[in-house]
Amino acid sequence: MASERELELLDDYLRNKLGAQDKSAFEEVLRNDAGLQKEMRVQQQVVNSLRSARVAELKQMLNNVPITALPAEGTGMSVAAKVAAWLVMAGLVGGGLYIYYNAEDESAQSISADTPALNPATTPGDHATTPATENIAPPVSERDASDVAESTQPELNNDSKSAHSKATDSVAPAARNVFEPSEETKAIEPATASDSGKGAAGVVTTPSIAIEAGINGNNGKYNFHYQFKDNKLFLYGVFEKNLYELMEFFSNNKRTLFLYYKNNYYLLNEDDNKIKRLAPISDPAMVRKLKDYRAAR
Amino acid sequence: MVYRSGAVNEKEIFERICKGDEKALEYLYQKYYRMMTKLVITNSGTEDEARDIYQDALIVFWQKATSGNLILTSKMSTYIYSICQNLWRKELDRKKRLSNEEKDTAVTLDTETSERERILAGCIDQLGETCKKVLMYYYFEEMSMQDIAEKLGFANTDTAKTKKYKCKKKLDELVKAQYSEQDFLD
Numbered sequence: 324m325a326s327e328r329e330l331e332l333l334d335d336y337l338r339n340k341l342g343a344q345d346k347s348a349f350e351e352v353l354r355n356d357a358g359l360q361k362e363m364r365v366q367q368q369v370v371n372s373l374r375s376a377r378v379a380e381l382k383q384m385l386n387n388v389p390i391t392a393l394p395a396e397g398t399g400m401s402v403a404a405k406v407a408a409w410l411v412m413a414g415l416v417g418g419g420l421y422i423y424y425n426a427e428d429e430s431a432q433s434i435s436a437d438t439p440a441l442n443p444a445t446t447p448g449d450h451a452t453t454p455a456t457e458n459i460a461p462p463v464s465e466r467d468a469s470d471v472a473e474s475t476q477p478e479l480n481n482d483s484k485s486a487h488s489k490a491t492d493s494v495a496p497a498a499r500n501v502f503e504p505s506e507e508t509k510a511i512e513p514a515t516a517s518d519s520g521k522g523a524a525g526v527v528t529t530p531s532i533a534i535e536a537g538i539n540g541n542n543g544k545y546n547f548h549y550q551f552k553d554n555k556l557f558l559y560g561v562f563e564k565n566l567y568e569l570m571e572f573f574s575n576n577k578r579t580l581f582l583y584y585k586n587n588y589y590l591l592n593e594d595d596n597k598i599k600r601l602a603p604i605s606d607p608a609m610v611r612k613l614k615d616y617r618a619a620r
Numbered sequence: 621m622v623y624r625s626g627a628v629n630e631k632e633i634f635e636r637i638c639k640g641d642e643k644a645l646e647y648l649y650q651k652y653y654r655m656m657t658k659l660v661i662t663n664s665g666t667e668d669e670a671r672d673i674y675q676d677a678l679i680v681f682w683q684k685a686t687s688g689n690l691i692l693t694s695k696m697s698t699y700i701y702s703i704c705q706n707l708w709r710k711e712l713d714r715k716k717r718l719s720n721e722e723k724d725t726a727v728t729l730d731t732e733t734s735e736r737e738r739i740l741a742g743c744i745d746q747l748g749e750t751c752k753k754v755l756m757y758y759y760f761e762e763m764s765m766q767d768i769a770e771k772l773g774f775a776n777t778d779t780a781k782t783k784k785y786k787c788k789k790k791l792d793e794l795v796k797a798q799y800s801e802q803d804f805l806d
Contacts, residue, residue: 338759369795373755373756377756378760381675381682385649388650389650
């Protein structure tokens with residue numbers, strides 16, 4: 324029968340938590356103790372079983388995560404066709420959003436026609452950002468330009484330039500920091516480098532507004548609300564428990580913001596400083612468009 | 621019109637992962653699903669295989685992060701992608717080997733091993749939910765007692781330690797009782 328101390332050491336040994344010296348000392352004891360060897364075999368099986376059970380649990384959990392947009396591969400579409408389809412989709416969604424929120428502005432009609440071609444982006448650099456520390460910026464700011472400059476998409480530069488000088492009607496998804504692990508891919512998939520940038524999940528980009536989330540989480544009055552104040556977006560409620568995303572659409576120097584939170588989309592009205600309740604968008608067509616945009620990032 | 625999206629950043633997501641936040645894991649899973657599964661699908665894998673490999677890779681990443689054994693020097697996606705590559709290469713090798721071997725010798729069912737596994741799984745199932753979680757977080761995630769205490773709402777690390785000790789003892793007793801019955805202890 325192994326002692327408590329031996330069982331503790333055995334535990335650390337199986338979890339690989341022993342230092343080199345302690346490990347070899349324990350292995351020495353183990354070699355000369357048949358009882359301890361037997362105990363180790365049992366403990367090894369118990370620990371392995373716990374690990375397998377946890378892996379199965381995690382896989383089950385992941386299987387229950389809704390995947391909104393499955394890969395388009397296997398449909399027989401060529402790369403060019405997929406890029407074209409993406410552009411059409413971007414135009415349609417952009418147009419729809421524009422018309423939806425700027426119904427009085429007829430210039431939205433010509434949105435997709437002038438859309439510059441989207442080259443597959445290759446931005447292996449790390450764009451990890453800290454949204455909570457940034458102040459509100461004009462719809463397309465200097466920082467946008469520098470963000471864009473980091474990417475290899477010349478049309479995005481055009482986009483930000485035109486937004487700086489004068490409002491345009493062009494539609495282009497900007498700052499699509501698409502991760503393209505082309506170096507890693509070469510060994511196994513030489514074709515991948517030319518087949519990227521249309522739909523692969525990208526890295527998180529910086530919203531142009533600072534977000535203060537989870538404040539006043541216990542305030543009974545404002546438990547799921549938002550407010551624009553002092554160039555910041557304040558989210559009232561227990562937002563720290565789940566992840567949220569801010570989706571920004573820029574058009575004619577006007578920004579339209581949506582919040583994505585727990586599978587729902589919320590329109591954020593920036594017109595005043597009032598605290599407003601977050602109400603999920605219920606229009607299925609709008610939700611579908613936002614979902615597509617989010618999935619295509 | 622320009623579309624941009626911002627969210628909680630990489631660093632924050634990684635920190636949450638390190639703390640064992642399953643919501644952050646789900647978020648990552650969804651976020652990189654297309655990128656990671658594409659790797660397998662475009663390399664002669666099926667969608668099911670792609671999902672399996674991606675899930676396995678993400679769980680490897682999760683385990684390394686929660687155990688504090690991961691210092692990330694690249695983007696999370698880069699790291700997970702490389703795990704996917706390795707796992708898929710291994711799987712392709714395994715398939716190749718299998719097709720070269722005699723089918724009869726390839727699968728030899730070890731009945732004793734599967735019986736042990738069945739017993740062990742049954743014993744784990746007999747534990748209460750909290751006990752299961754404590755032991756899984758301790759042995760799989762290799763989380764610190766501090767993190768386990770925070771995650772499960774224990775008063776402090778001592779409570780977590782005591783709970784772990786009692787739960788493990790209970791599991792050992794259940795297993796040994798079953799093993800004795802089956803003569804698996806010799």
